[in-house]
Amino acid sequence: MKKTLDLDYSKNKSINYIIDNINTYSPDKKTVMETKYRCAMINRHRFGQNLLKDALKEGCRLYDATICVEPIINDNYVCGIKVRDGKTGKTSTLNSRIVVDASGAIPALRNKIKLNNSHIDTMIDESDESFSYREIRKLKRPLYDPKTAKIFMSGTYAHGGYYWYFPESRDIINIGIGIPRDKETYKLKEMLKTIMDDDPIFEGSKVITAGGGMLPTRRHMDSLVANGFMCAGDSASQINPVTGGGIALSMGAGLICADVAVHAIKEDDVSEAGLWRFNYLYCGRKDIRWKDIKDYVYDGAPNAASDLLRIFSKNIEDRSLNFAFKNFIDTTMLAKVSYGHSHNPTFSKKMKILLKSLPRLPLLIRFTHLMRLMDKIKRLYMIYPKTPDAFPEWKKRLDAIYDEVYKISK
Numbered sequence: 001m002k003k004t005l006d007l008d009y010s011k012n013k014s015i016n017y018i019i020d021n022i023n024t025y026s027p028d029k030k031t032v033m034e035t036k037y038r039c040a041m042i043n044r045h046r047f048g049q050n051l052l053k054d055a056l057k058e059g060c061r062l063y064d065a066t067i068c069v070e071p072i073i074n075d076n077y078v079c080g081i082k083v084r085d086g087k088t089g090k091t092s093t094l095n096s097r098i099v100v101d102a103s104g105a106i107p108a109l110r111n112k113i114k115l116n117n118s119h120i121d122t123m124i125d126e127s128d129e130s131f132s133y134r135e136i137r138k139l140k141r142p143l144y145d146p147k148t149a150k151i152f153m154s155g156t157y158a159h160g161g162y163y164w165y166f167p168e169s170r171d172i173i174n175i176g177i178g179i180p181r182d183k184e185t186y187k188l189k190e191m192l193k194t195i196m197d198d199d200p201i202f203e204g205s206k207v208i209t210a211g212g213g214m215l216p217t218r219r220h221m222d223s224l225v226a227n228g229f230m231c232a233g234d235s236a237s238q239i240n241p242v243t244g245g246g247i248a249l250s251m252g253a254g255l256i257c258a259d260v261a262v263h264a265i266k267e268d269d270v271s272e273a274g275l276w277r278f279n280y281l282y283c284g285r286k287d288i289r290w291k292d293i294k295d296y297v298y299d300g301a302p303n304a305a306s307d308l309l310r311i312f313s314k315n316i317e318d319r320s321l322n323f324a325f326k327n328f329i330d331t332t333m334l335a336k337v338s339y340g341h342s343h344n345p346t347f348s349k350k351m352k353i354l355l356k357s358l359p360r361l362p363l364l365i366r367f368t369h370l371m372r373l374m375d376k377i378k379r380l381y382m383i384y385p386k387t388p389d390a391f392p393e394w395k396k397r398l399d400a401i402y403d404e405v406y407k408i409s410k
């Protein structure tokens with residue numbers, strides 16, 4: 001944002017703390033994958049207020065305490081929204097050439113867009129949603145490794161999901177849990193308590209704030225645009241499907257979405273075809289990337305690859321996950337596949353993996369199949385169609401990959 005928009009959020013107290021490493025643990029905690037990765041722990045309220053101040057400075061108008069109720073559709077175009085004043089209850093309408101739904105995990109508009117001949121993807125399956133709950137806690141004693149975030153995969157503690165420790169200072173920690181919606185989501189708070197009861201670092205700790213919510217943990221929507229309409233951020237499922245981290249991703253998507261919207265209005269074409277560039281830019285097609293924007297803004301392809309990993313690992317029991325962590329998943333591989341790069345170990349490395357994995361050969365075979373599918377889907381996103389008419393054929397190829405991943409994930 002600093003480079004592209006000249007907005008510097010390292011100032012104005014938006015950032016609380018910087019983390020240098022992320023460690024991912026196997027369910028039995030016997031295998032750790034260490035990744036050097038710098039993460040900013042932000043103060044969400046202050047960060048939001050700073051974003052808002054900058055938007056107002058640029059001429060945006062804020063309708064505070066105003067609820068978006070539904071889209072206004074005319075001549076097969078979204079051309080505004082109906083809103084309700086949260087204080088007076090009065091309803092009114094706002095007209096615009098393009099409406100962007102950025103209303104988060106429970107979208108105000110996306111699933112109400114009913115247009116003829118549209119390719120927009122409006123519905124998310126419940127099994128692709130997760131619930132998350134986290135607490136910010138003040139610890140009694142400082143952390144032993146305050147610059148390391150920890151992610152724990154665990155069937156026992158997190159029922160097919162995971163939990164995390166993100167330090168916010170030497171003695172403040174963000175501890176949270178995320179589990180698929182189809183598991184026992186109503187027990188999230190209880191589950192977090194069990195994790196803390198079993199770890200002495202939480203002895204005598206106190207809650208500073210707590211909160212939870214829903215997350216759309218799947219690949220982003222297959223098409224993000226319709227006549228006069230776009231969706232971005234959580235409302236478009238532009239989130240990391242494995243970790244549920246979506247702040248940076250929403251910002252990247254917002255950047256591309258805004259650029260496409262401005263361009264479409266200048267060109268006087270806000271039709272689905274006029275806004276289609278958002279779809280293929282977000283997927284990261286190498287031929288059309290902006291030169292000065294970093295790779296991680298183009299999250300579509302890596303996230304689709306990670307989505308396959310999510311589906312696979314959701315149904316795999318702890319015993320198999322422990323074995324896989326110990327014998328054939330390593331940091332380089334995970335980092336590579338998470339970012340959608342191919343992973344091609346040397347022949348000798350392949351042989352070593354094969355020998356170590358002989359006792360669980362079927363698991364290795366399924367996992368190798370998964371890696372191939374992850375590579376395939378990444379390549380498919382690189383050829384996301386440049387026009388809407390080619391989309392149905394492309395979508396058939398995408399669906400075929402998903403059919404395969406569900407087959408090997410049973």
Ligand SMILES: Cc1cc2nc3c(=O)[nH]c(=O)nc-3n(C[C@H](O)[C@H](O)[C@H](O)COP(=O)(O)OP(=O)(O)OC[C@H]3O[C@@H](n4cnc5c(N)ncnc54)[C@H](O)[C@@H]3O)c2cc1C
Pocket residue numbers: 066067068069102103104105106107108132133134176211212213214215232233234235239244245246247248250
């Ligand atoms: C418990 C929990 C912990 C998380 N932790 C992390 C983390 O550590 N790191 C990370 O990267 N991500 C995290 N996430 C995910 C992250 O919060 C989201 O991915 C991110 O906030 C998405 O941004 P967004 O702008 O798309 O949506 P949101 O941040 O949800 O913003 C949507 C906005 O739209 C408003 N809105 C909704 N409906 C209406 C309506 N009808 N009318 C008017 N306004 C409306 C909402 O009030 C809100 O202000 C977490 C999520 C949860 C639930």
